[in-house]
Amino acid sequence: MGEHRIPVAHQFDDSVQQRSAATLGMWIFLATEVLFFGGMVLAYAVYRVLNPEAFARASRVQNILLGGINTAVLLTSSCTMALAVHAAQHGQRRRSVICLLSTMFLGLAFLVIKGVEYAEKLHEHLVPGIDFRYAGADAGAAQLYFILYFLLTGFHALHLTIGIGLLAVLAVRSALGYFSAEYSNPVEVAGLYWHFVDIVWIFLYPLIYLIQAYR
Amino acid sequence: MSPHSITTHDHYLNAGYGVRSWLLTTDHKRIAILYMISITFFFFIGGFFAFLMRMELLTPDGDLVSAETYNKLFSMHGITMVWFFLIPSIPSVLGNFLVPLMVGARDLAFPRLNLLSWYIYVAGGLFTLAAMIFGGVDTGWTFYTPFSSTYAHSNVIPVVIGIFILGFSSILTALNFIVTIHTMRAPGLTWFRLPLFIWAMYATSIILVLATPVLAITLAMLGVERIFGVGLFDPALGGDPLLFQHLFWFYSHPAVYIMILPAMGVVSEVITCFARKKVFGYKFMAFSLLAIASVGFLVWGHHMFVSGQSAYAGMVFSALSFIVAIPSAVKVFNWAATLYKGSISYHTPVLYGFGFIGLFTIGGLTGLFLASIAVDVHVHDTYFVIAHFHYIMVGGAVMGYLGGIHYWWPKMTGRLYPEGWAKFAALVLFVGFNLTFFPQFILGYLGMPRRYHVYPPEFQVLNVLSSAGATILGIGYLIPFVYLIWSLRHGKNAGANPWRASGLEWQTTSPPPVNNFEETPVVTGEPYTYAEEESPGG
Numbered sequence: 001m002g003e004h005r006i007p008v009a010h011q012f013d014d015s016v017q018q019r020s021a022a023t024l025g026m027w028i029f030l031a032t033e034v035l036f037f038g039g040m041v042l043a044y045a046v047y048r049v050l051n052p053e054a055f056a057r058a059s060r061v062q063n064i065l066l067g068g069i070n071t072a073v074l075l076t077s078s079c080t081m082a083l084a085v086h087a088a089q090h091g092q093r094r095r096s097v098i099c100l101l102s103t104m105f106l107g108l109a110f111l112v113i114k115g116v117e118y119a120e121k122l123h124e125h126l127v128p129g130i131d132f133r134y135a136g137a138d139a140g141a142a143q144l145y146f147i148l149y150f151l152l153t154g155f156h157a158l159h160l161t162i163g164i165g166l167l168a169v170l171a172v173r174s175a176l177g178y179f180s181a182e183y184s185n186p187v188e189v190a191g192l193y194w195h196f197v198d199i200v201w202i203f204l205y206p207l208i209y210l211i212q213a214y215r
Numbered sequence: 216m217s218p219h220s221i222t223t224h225d226h227y228l229n230a231g232y233g234v235r236s237w238l239l240t241t242d243h244k245r246i247a248i249l250y251m252i253s254i255t256f257f258f259f260i261g262g263f264f265a266f267l268m269r270m271e272l273l274t275p276d277g278d279l280v281s282a283e284t285y286n287k288l289f290s291m292h293g294i295t296m297v298w299f300f301l302i303p304s305i306p307s308v309l310g311n312f313l314v315p316l317m318v319g320a321r322d323l324a325f326p327r328l329n330l331l332s333w334y335i336y337v338a339g340g341l342f343t344l345a346a347m348i349f350g351g352v353d354t355g356w357t358f359y360t361p362f363s364s365t366y367a368h369s370n371v372i373p374v375v376i377g378i379f380i381l382g383f384s385s386i387l388t389a390l391n392f393i394v395t396i397h398t399m400r401a402p403g404l405t406w407f408r409l410p411l412f413i414w415a416m417y418a419t420s421i422i423l424v425l426a427t428p429v430l431a432i433t434l435a436m437l438g439v440e441r442i443f444g445v446g447l448f449d450p451a452l453g454g455d456p457l458l459f460q461h462l463f464w465f466y467s468h469p470a471v472y473i474m475i476l477p478a479m480g481v482v483s484e485v486i487t488c489f490a491r492k493k494v495f496g497y498k499f500m501a502f503s504l505l506a507i508a509s510v511g512f513l514v515w516g517h518h519m520f521v522s523g524q525s526a527y528a529g530m531v532f533s534a535l536s537f538i539v540a541i542p543s544a545v546k547v548f549n550w551a552a553t554l555y556k557g558s559i560s561y562h563t564p565v566l567y568g569f570g571f572i573g574l575f576t577i578g579g580l581t582g583l584f585l586a587s588i589a590v591d592v593h594v595h596d597t598y599f600v601i602a603h604f605h606y607i608m609v610g611g612a613v614m615g616y617l618g619g620i621h622y623w624w625p626k627m628t629g630r631l632y633p634e635g636w637a638k639f640a641a642l643v644l645f646v647g648f649n650l651t652f653f654p655q656f657i658l659g660y661l662g663m664p665r666r667y668h669v670y671p672p673e674f675q676v677l678n679v680l681s682s683a684g685a686t687i688l689g690i691g692y693l694i695p696f697v698y699l700i701w702s703l704r705h706g707k708n709a710g711a712n713p714w715r716a717s718g719l720e721w722q723t724t725s726p727p728p729v730n731n732f733e734e735t736p737v738v739t740g741e742p743y744t745y746a747e748e749e750s751p752g753g
Contacts, residue, residue, distance in 0.1 A: 009326075010321060010322070010730075011315075011320060011321045011322035011323070011324065011326060011399070012324075012399075013735075017398055017399065020397075020398050021324040021325075021394050021395075021397075021398040021399065024393070024394050024397055024398060025324065025325060025390055025391075025394045028390045028393055028394065028424055029386075029390060031424060031425065032386050032390075032424050032425070032427070032428045033428070035425055035426075035428040035429050036428035036429070036431060036432050037432075038428075038429070038432075039428070039429045039432035039433055039436070039462055040432055040436070042458075042462070043436065043447065043458060043462075046455065046458055047453075047454075047455075050455070051453070128443060128445040129442070129443025129444060129445050130443075132445075138453075140446065140452050140453030141453050143445060143446065143452065143453065144446065144447070144453050144454065147439065147443075147445050147447055151435075151436065151439065
C-alpha cells in the first residue's frame with residue numbers, strides 16, 4: 001500500500017494515544033445512548049406492566065413478516081460492517097469500500113421497509129395525534145403502545161440515518177485512500193456506532209412485534 | 216503601554232486578536248473564556264428575575280407583578296440559573312481551562328467537539344432566551360405534567376427544545392473530560408497523583424454523560440405529548456404523571472451533584488494551598504467524590520415523598536439519601552483536618568473556601584431534615600426547601616465558582632486583582648447570602664409555601680429581611696464583576712505562580728502558552744507538596 005503517514009492531531013503524543021482516545025470517546029457516547037433509549041424503554045415497561053392485555057392486542061396489527069425481514073437486513077448489515085472494519089484494518093481499500101457501501105445499502109433498505117410499515121399505520125389510522133382510531137375497549141392503552149412504537153422506532157431510524165451519513169463520508173474517504181493498515185480507527189469507531197444501532201433494534205423487535213408470540 | 220503589560224512571552228491571549236481567532240478557536244483556554252462570558256451573561260439575566268421576585272415579596276399583597284407574571288419569573292429564574300449558569304459553570308469554564316493543564320496535556324482530546332459544545336450551548340441559550348422574551352414559561356423549572364403538557368399556555372415547547380439542545384453541550388464537555396483524563400495524563404501522573412479538582416471533574420462528567428440523556432428523552436416525550444395531544448403522562452388518556460417525575464428527577468437530582476462536586480474540587484485545591492498542607496486523607500477525598508456521584512443516582516425519589524409513591528419506596532429513598540451524607544461529611548471533616556495546624560493565610564480564594572464549607576454544611580444538614588419523610592411532609596414545597604437548596608447551589612456551588620475564579624484568575628489572565636476589594640466582596644457576598652436565605656428557613660418552617668406572589672401579613676418582616684439581603688447579595692456580585700474587568704488592564708503582573716501553589720498548571724507561564732507547556736512535564740510525586748515555612752505570595 002506504500003508509504004502512509006498517520007495523521008496525528010496536535011494534542012496527542014502519538015497514534016496509539018489518539019486511537020485509544022477516539023475509541024473510548026465512542027464507548028462513552030454509546031453509554032449516553034443507552035440511557036437515552038433507556039428512558040423510552042422504561043416508559044414502555046411501565047405502561048406494558050400496567051396494560052398487559054391491551055399491549056398484546058395492539059401488537060397484533062404489526063407486520064411480523066416485515067419486522068422479521070428488517071431484523072435480518074440489519075443483522076446482515078452488521079456483518080458487512082464488521083467485514084468493512086476488518087478490510088480497513090488490513091489495508092484492503094477496495095473491499096473496505098464495497099463493504100461500507102453494502103452496509104449503507106442495507107441500512108437504506110431497512111428504512112424503506114420501515115417506511116412501508118409507517119404508511120400502513122397511517123392508512124389504518126394508528127398514528128396517535130393524526131386522526132387516531134382504534135376499535136377496542138382499551139383505546140387509551142393502545143394509543144400509549146403506538147406512541148411508544150413511533151418514539152422508539154423513530155429515534156432508532158434517526159440514528160440509522162445518521163449512521164448512513166457517517167458511512168457515506170467514510171466510504172468516500174476510504175476510496176480516496178485516507179485509511180491504511182496503520183490508520184483505520186475512524187472506520188472502527190463508526191463500526192461501534194453501527195453495531196450499537198443494530199443492537200437497539202435487537203431489543204425493539206421482540207418488545208414491539210413479538211408480545212403475542214411469547215405469551 | 217502600561218508598566219504592567221504582559222508582552223514578555225507568547226501566550227494564548229496574544230496568539231491572535233481577530234474575532235475569527237476567538238469564534239473558530241479550538242484552544243481549550245479560549246473556549247473556557249467564551250464560556251465564562253456566556254454564563255456570566257445568563258447569570259445576570261437569572262439574577263434579574265430573582266431581583267423582581269424579591270421586590271414583589273417585599274409586601275404581602277401582589278402589587279408589583281400579577282400572579283401569572285410571578286409564575287413566569289420563578290420558572291425562568293430556575294431554568295436560567297440551573298441549566299444556563301450552574302450546570303456549565305465550573306466544568307465548562309474552570310474545567311475547560313484547567314483539565315488539560317492539570318494533566319499536563321496540550322489540549323482536550325477532542326478540541327473541535329469542545330468548540331461545538333460552546334456553539335450548542337449558545338444555540339440552546341439563545342433559543343430559550345427568545346422563548347422567554349416572547350411570552351416566557353410558567354411551569355416552574357421542573358415542568359411537572361400534566362400542567363406542563365395540558366394546562367400551561369406559555370412557551371413550554373420552545374423552552375424545552377432549548378434545554379434539549381443544551382444537554383448535548385453538557386454531554387460533549389463531559390465526554391471530552393473523561394477521555395482526556397483517561398488517555399492523556401503526563402508521564403508519571405498516575406490516578407492517585409491527580410489533583411482532587413481532576414477527580415471532581417471526572418466524577419461530575421460521569422454524572423453528566425449518564426444523567427443528561429435521560430433528561431433529553433424525558434423532555435422529548437413531554438414535547439411529543441404536548442404537540443400531538445397524546446397521553447404519555449396524562450392520566451385522563453391512560454398515562455402516568457408520576458412516571459414523568461421519576462424520569463425528571465433521575466436527571467435532576469444527580470444534577471445537584473453536577474453543581475456541587477466541581478465546587479468541592481475547587482475548595483480542595485484552595486484549602487490545601489492556603490493552609491500550606493497536604494490535603495488530609497487524599498484517597499478518601501477522591502473516593503468520596505465517586506461515592507457521592509454513584510449514590511446520588513439512587514436518591515431521586517426523595518423529591519416525591521408526597522407525590523403518591525409507595526411508602527416502602529419512600530423509606531428506601533430516605534435511607535439512601537442519608538447515605539449520601541456520609542461521603543459529604545468525610546469531605547467537610549477532611550477540609551477541617553487539612554486546615555488544622557496549617558499555616559493559614561487569608562487570601563480571597565480561601566475566604567470563599569471557608570464560606571463554602573460553612574454554607575455547604577448548613578445546606579447539607581438541612582437536606583437531612585428533608586430526607587426524613589415525616590419532616591418533609593411538613594415542610595414540603597415551603598421556603599424551607601428553597602432555603603435548603605440555595606445554601607447548596609448558591610452558598611455552595613456559586614461560592615466555589617467565585618473562589619475558583621479568584622484562585623485561577625492570575626493564571627487565566629496573567630493579572631492580579633485588587634486583593635482588598637476582593638476580600639471585601641467576599642465578605643459582602645457572605646453577609647448578603649445569609650441575610651437572604653436564612654430567614655427563608657424560618658419562613659418555611661412557619662409554613663409559607665413556595666411559588667406564591669402573595670402571603671399572609673405576619674410573614675412580612677422575614678420577607679423584608681430576605682429582600683434586603685438579596686440587594687446586598689446583588690451588589691456583592693457586581694463588585695467582582697467590576698474589579699475583575701478592571702484588572703485585565705490595570706492589575707499587577709501575576710507571574711507564573713503567585714500563590715506558590717503546587718500542581719502542573721502553575722509550572723507554566725501565566726497566561727499559559729497556546730500549547731500549555733514548553734515541554735511535556737514529567738510527574739514524580741504525589742500532589743500538594745506544600746511545606747509550611749513558605750507562605751503563599753500575592
